[in-house]
Amino acid sequence: MGATRPIAPSRSLIWLIGLSIALNYIDRGAVSVAAPLIQSELKLSATGYGVIVSAFYWTYVPCLALAGWLADRGSVHRLMAAGVAVWALATAAIGLAGSVTVLIILRLMMGLGEGVAFPCGSKIIARTPEAGRGRANISLGLGIALGPFIGTLAGGFILARYGWRPMFIVFGLATLLWLVPWAGRRSEVDQPGAAQPLPTMSWLRLVQLPQLWAMTVLHICASHGIYFLIAWLPLWLVRVRGFDITxxxxxxGLFYLVQAVSGWVAAVVSDRMITQGRDASTIRKTLLLLCMAIATTAVLALPGTASTPLLIIWLVVASIGFGPLPNLLFTAGQTLAGPESAGRWVGLQAGVGNLSGVIGPVMVGMIVDAAGYAPAFWATAAIMVTGAIAFAAGVPRLKPIAA
Incomplete structure (x- = not known):
């Protein structure tokens, strides 16, 4: 009997994965929403705040690669449940943290738990046929955008009335509720649906692929741009531009909302064009490079804005560029790997790619302490240009690579 393709996940399962990603970003981004209050209470410099942001990625990065390997070999359902429980409890416990040391330890635990989400989600979504994969990955892209949007608005409301500690407790306990619908999905999540599984790409074969490393460099550089705004935009708006918490x-929140809409529109339009017979590789590669160009231009422009309306316009432009990028990064990795190897490919790509989260916050904090925010924006734009060049040169076509 020949090898058969796995059964595609149901729409409800895809959106449940998307909800987990939204909760993932609500919880990890809560520290940036609360940054003005935490920085004042704990008397942190910009570099000190950068260390707290970075601590999350010290465990998150290695866990991504490990989770990718486990997702290809064992129960995705159990792995995901364990990860969500760990990060939810750690998030809630931050509300009780009494020192910077405890805060850093809990951020490390959050990174350990959240590291399972993207490899597990990509392992499931990679079972979706090519023409529908962009729309399936909307669940990841919308989660990345709507999570910070919801977290910023809800967090801002809680911060203004009750302070930063109750915000973390509420967010963590809310994430635990996600485990209730997930509990009944084990048969669908862990059911490969293949009479004879397709071969899985070996680690040796994987690490020898130039396409993997080109995608990884792109992931590092694009993620740095996204994480830069997630971590530093609230502080910049309050400390430099003079806005209050509300x-x-x-x-x-407007930035994240437009980011979500942009990602959704790009995925629907690109999938429709592919369904109509357009070349999937050309469509997605062109869109990815265009989005990098738009986002980079906006990042360069933001520190020089003189008025609030112009600032908002450039933030909207940035969100239009950044919106489709997470979706495209994961769709590209899943396509190149194929469904049987998507867990380890995406785990390694995202794991190394998220080194930007380890290095970036501390680097930006040092730049801000030494020279202000404008050079940090300029450095971010230069890093993003580097990623676009690496992708354009290193990935000639987005098509499955033989195991």
Whole structure:
């Protein structure tokens, strides 16, 4: 009997994965929403705040690769449940943290738990046929955008009335509720649906592929741009532009809302063009490079804006560029790997790619302490250009690579 393709996941399962990603970003981004209050209470410099942001990625990065390997070999359902439980409890416990040391330890635990989400989600979504994969990955892209949007608005509301500690407790306990619908999905999640599984790409074969490393460099550089705005936009709006907490939450929320809409529109339009017979590789590669160009231009323009309306316009432009990028990064990795190897490919790509989260916050904090925010924006734009060049040169076509 020949090898058969796995059964595609149901739409409800895909959106449940998307909800987990939204909760993932609500919880990890809560520290940036609360940054003005945490920085004042704990008397942190910009570099010190950068270390707290970075601590999450010290465990998150290695866990991504490990989770990718486990997702290809064992129960995705159990792995995902364990990860969500760990990060939810750690998030809630931050509300009780009494020192910077405890805060860093809990951020490390959050990174350990959240590291399972993208490899597990990509392992499931990679079972979707090519023409529908962009729309399936909307669940990841919308989660990345709507999570910070919801977290910023809800967090801003809680911060203004009750302080930063109750915000973390509420967010963590809310994430635990996700485990209730997930509990009944084991048969669908772990059912490969293949009479004879397709071969899985070996680690040796994987690490020898130039396409993997080109995608990884792109992931590092694009993620740095996204994480830069997630971590530093609230502080920049409050400390440099003079907005209060409520206005900061509204402006930042607008950025995330447009980012979500942009990602959804790009996925629907690109999938429709592919369904109509357009070349999937050309469509997705062109769209990815265009989005990098738009986002980079906006990042360069933001620190020089002189008025609030112009600032909002450039933030909208940035969100239009950044919106489709997470979706495209994961769709590209899943396509190149194929469904049987998607867990380890995406785990390695995202794991190494998220080194930007380890290095970037501390680097930006040092730049801000030494020279202000404008050079940090310029450095971010230069890093993003580097990623676009690496992708354009290193990935000639987005098509499955033989195991």
């Amino acid at each position: 206005d900061m939450a509204l402006i930042t």
